Amino acid sequence: MEGRVIKSTGSWYVVKTESEFLSARLKGKFKQQDLKLTNPIAVGDWVTLDKEENQETAVITDIHPRENYVIRKSTRKQHFSHIIASNxxxxxxxxxxxxxxxxxxxxxxxxxxxxxxxxxxxxxxxxxxxxxxxxxxxxxxxxxxxxxxxxxxxxxxxxxxxxxxxxxxxxxxxxxxxxxxxxxxxxxxxxxxxxxxxxxxxxxxxxxxxxxxxxxxxxxxxxxxxxxxxxxxTPGIKEFGILDVEDHELSHYFPEMRKYLGECKYNNCQHINEPGCIVREKVEEGYIHPYRYQSYVNILNEEDSYR
Ligand SMILES: Nc1nc2c(ncn2[C@@H]2O[C@H](COP(=O)(O)OP(=O)(O)OP(=O)(O)O)[C@@H](O)[C@H]2O)c(=O)[nH]1
Ligand SMILES: [Mg+2]
Ligand SMILES: [Zn+2]
Structure with missing residues (x-):
């Protein structure tokens, strides 16, 4: 049977199936899309599960591939991430x-x-x-x-x-x-x-x-x-992880900059002080808000470890 994880409390999960809510445990280990995770299963995951003999609890045997997810850095374990929710x-x-x-x-x-x-x-x-x-x-x-x-x-x-x-x-x-x-x-x-x-x-x-x-x-x-x-x-967040975003990709995630990409003189332009930078020009002309540009610069200047 299949269901969606609606809650996780340590090693037990509440899974909603078509007809009921079940407490479920995880069986075995799952390979996780090359991420180092502190939680193998997240709220929002679709899973396959089997009822145990008592008919009241279940065992999760498979996680369906996640369409997407949001993660943050683990506060407890370095280089690990925590999936906040998926799908x-x-x-x-x-x-x-x-x-x-x-x-x-x-x-x-x-x-x-x-x-x-x-x-x-x-x-x-x-x-x-x-x-x-x-x-x-x-x-x-x-x-x-x-x-x-x-x-x-x-x-x-x-x-x-x-x-x-x-x-x-x-x-x-x-x-x-x-x-x-x-x-x-x-x-x-x-x-x-x-x-x-x-x-x-x-x-x-x-x-x-x-x-x-x-x-x-x-x-x-x-x-x-x-x-x-x-x-x-979700619990209040201080920050989401901006993981896997390289410096040269950052402007892709600012919609107002994204539309000018490829127009700067240098194709590896980071839009700071390179000559022929269209993004800078658009900031000066007022097409890109100065606060947003400032945020861009601030994020770019952050240590990777903070991101
Ligand atoms: N004046 C006012 N207070 C509000 C409003 N909405 C929420 N609050 C109050 O703000 C406080 C915090 O609200 P919560 O809903 O617990 O905040 P939360 O975002 O869930 O916080 P965490 O669970 O810690 O992440 C409570 O005292 C609420 O009554 C609002 O529209 N106006
Ligand atoms: Mg709350
Ligand atoms: Zn540029």
């Missing part, structure tokens, strides 16, 4: 202007990784109820002006207060597997609980929230979305 159709990045503040640099890193995983991304600005004044207006305007022309949809919400949340999201989520990502505390689980009423993911009280490094959600988990599709709640 996705799109990713939502939840961002907030305050409590906590999401930086543009973080958004750009995220978008580079989703581009490299070939995942469409949507930016959901949450906690708009907390946004007042000129600063907030400017910040919001920047977000719209920078990202919408690149093809990333920007949706403003208050996961806590919006009455029409489900209506707003239905057309975006229908029949898709959607990863929900973002810093700890931006409201991913709050949003998910509103969209999937029986999910009851725990969320954190605002008053306790300032404690840094404490995540309320600790495992990725997949929830069926009514009307088709799935939502995957």
């Amino acid at each position: 996705l159709d799109q990713a939502i990045l939840v961002i907030t202007m305050k409590n906590p503040r999401t930086s543009l640099g973080f958004i750009d890193r995220f978008l580079v990784s989703t581009e490299s995983f070939r995942l469409p991304a949507i930016l959901v600005v949450n906690k708009v109820d907390l946004m007042e004044g000129e600063d907030a207006e400017d910040w919001l305007l920047d977000i719209h002006e920078i990202y919408e022309p690149l093809g990333y949809q920007v949706v403003e919400v208050s996961a806590l207060n919006d009455k029409d949340l489900l209506e707003k999201f239905k057309p975006l989520l229908k029949n898709k597997s959607t990863l929900i990502a973002g810093h700890s505390g931006v409201g991913k689980s709050t949003l998910l609980n509103r969209l999937v009423p029986n999910a009851s993911q725990s969320t954190k009280e605002i008053s306790n929230f300032s404690a840094k490094g404490v995540h309320t959600t600790t495992f990725a988990e997949l929830f069926p979305f009514e009307g088709g599709g799935d939502l995957i709640d």
Whole structure:
């Protein structure tokens, strides 16, 4: 029988088959697409499994090839990666202007990784109820002006207060597997609980929230979305791995630079200070946003080990 992994808690997995949910274990070792992984099976994986004699638990005997996946570097094991989720159709990045503040640099890193995983991304600005004044207006305007022309949809919400949340999201989520990502505390689980009423993911009280490094959600988990599709709640991320992206490829993952590729004088141009660089020219002419170009330079300058 076949099913999809919806939750992983150490060595047990919850697998949803056509007719039921089963607790399953892994049998044997699987060869993993040349990746060094800390988790052999991830939320979102399609697997083959057999029921055990007790009929209540099952054994996973095979993992189907992953259509795609998002990974981050393992925090515990050097040179290892951790698959956050697999077989996705799109990713939502939840961002907030305050409590906590999401930086543009973080958004750009995220978008580079989703581009490299070939995942469409949507930016959901949450906690708009907390946004007042000129600063907030400017910040919001920047977000719209920078990202919408690149093809990333920007949706403003208050996961806590919006009455029409489900209506707003239905057309975006229908029949898709959607990863929900973002810093700890931006409201991913709050949003998910509103969209999937029986999910009851725990969320954190605002008053306790300032404690840094404490995540309320600790495992990725997949929830069926009514009307088709799935939502995957994830623990707050500091960063996604931009793995396997070489310096000379980085501009491929900036859609506004991608369209000029091949036009620079040197075909190995990294768009820093080479003569005849069209990308630089487009930045100066205002066709490429200076913040985005700055993010490009920052990522390029990072140590490979940090990436
Ligand atoms: N004012 C306001 N607060 C919100 C909103 N959405 C979420 N919050 C609050 O923000 C805090 C964090 O929300 P969570 O849903 O736990 O955040 P999370 O992104 O799941 O965090 P991790 O699981 O740690 O990654 C909670 O206190 C929520 O009540 C909103 O739209 N407005
Ligand atoms: Mg959470
Ligand atoms: Zn160039």
